[in-house]
Amino acid sequence: MNLRLDFGVVLERWPLFLDGAWMTLQLAVLATLFGFALGALCAVGRRSGPPWLAKLCGGYVEAIRNTPLLVQIFLVYFGLASLGFSLSAFTVAALALTINVGAYTTEIMRAGFDSIPRGQLEAGECLGLSQRQVYWHVLLLPAMERVYPALTSQFVLLMLASSVTSQISAEELTAVANYIQSDTYRAFESYITVALFYLALSFVMRLGFWGLGLVLFPRRRRLGTPL
Template sequence: MGYDFDFASVLGAWPQFLEGAWLTIQLSFPATVIGFVMGTLCAIGRRSSVRWLSQACGAYVEVIRNTPLLVQVFLVFFGLATLGWKVPAFTAALVALVINVAAYSCEIMRAGMDSIHKGQLEAAECLGLTRRQVYWHVILRPAMEKVYPALTSQFVLLMLATSITSQISVEELTAIAARVQSETFRPFEAYILVAVAYLGLSLLMRLGLWLFGLAVFTRKRRLAAAGGARA
């Protein structure tokens, strides 16, 4: 049984796909930044000697990591409306994505912090560094550098997960594909185009995060330069 591909009608809706891609980026970028900051603070809280704070952060992480993102999106969207806070679907989606990625970032960063050898902390204290300086120079930055590949993968997964927000009528790429296929009756072509768009966004995001890593982590940049020189 043959199938005649017809991308002409689908490609004719390229302005809509472009708007959907832009909305996907608008969801992904702030959710990545805010979620990472929240996750890092949560990781610090999980390692805290204050028992209630550590337990509260641990409970938050376990709840988020063991429930589907779609359910979390629904809980935020309908929960806020039930409480009388009528927020746009975009805002509810962004809040849900931040809550989700923060929990995963917390565990990734906590693993990085736990990998820092105690001898390094003792050496920093002997040098007279303040607690804030120790956390920034000896714990946070080295920890982030160690787990940066895992963070990069998690942030790309977050961008792909924005497709779930189409369930609350957020007009991102997947929602646009659903609309276009209902108008053109070419679902296969529409979703092939969206798959290619997501692939392109993923590659661009990985490239951007790689360049950011080279700019922030000077040791990584020196190693990359040394590897290029040997080649």
């Protein structure tokens, strides 16, 4: 077997890889922000909402967690098109990823909420805090602190899972690699290069979450607890 690698012809197209990496990072950031908001709201709905809302949030979580992400992307892509909504592949990809990660965030945040003792909430009420203040200072932030490592891992996995959005022509990293390998006939080199880009993006996201954790949770910073 004679394997001859030639990365030169692939690396000549480095601007395409940078564009793909930028789109991948944009998708990850948008889905992380909106997915966390959706997941936190659904977790509150499942835990403290009326029965109909708890069942609705529970149905959403089970439906998303028990179907493939690719199928969900196709449902959003073709479903919106059949309803007459003409959206870009980027918008559809961000929406589908948000819906997907929101379900997983719901369960992670619900576990965090369940770890907060009931007496802690009652103490906040006794101190005269409003319901909004109790939810923010006594429930949400402490719960998020406890499940922060799980959340960050889920969001990094989301970034990696964004590769399947290439199936609807979203021009992220995997789509760029597909195009370059078909143009250069250097499949192995193309996918090795794109794998290195994914490794770099994972490192950047984990570093960003580490820095964010230091800002959000000063108690952990003082105690030296890993984030």
